Amino acid sequence: MKEEKRQLEEQIALEAAKKATASTEAQNSETWECSACTYANQASLTECEMCQTKKSTVKKSSEEAGDVGATWTCNVCTFINEQDDAACEICSSAKGADRPPEEEEEKKEDDAAEEPEKT
Ligand SMILES: [Zn+2]
C-alpha cells in the first residue's frame, strides 16, 4: 500500500515538472541547456549532470531576449560575473566549475612563502 502511494506521488511530481517545463519552454522538447556549461540535460533532471547547476536558476536567453544573458553566476561564491569573463572575478573559479582552482593558489602561496627580510 505504501509503495503504491509513493509511486503515485512520484508520478504526480514528474507530471508537474513536465507541465511546468512545457508551459514556459514550449519549444524545448526533452532537454534543457545548462547556463553554466551549456550541457543539454534531460527534462526530468532538476540540476545539471555535468556541473550540478540548479535548473531553476536557469532561464533561456532566448526567452529573456538578452536581458540576463550577459552574466553568469559563480557556483563557488555566487558572484555574478560578466559573460566575457572565463573565470570568477572574486574567487578565480572557472565558469561552470564548482570549486576554486586550489592548485594554482597553492603555487602562488609557495612562491610568496619566503621569509620577508628584516631590516
Ligand atoms: Zn552544467
Ligand SMILES: [Zn+2]
Ligand atoms: Zn567565485
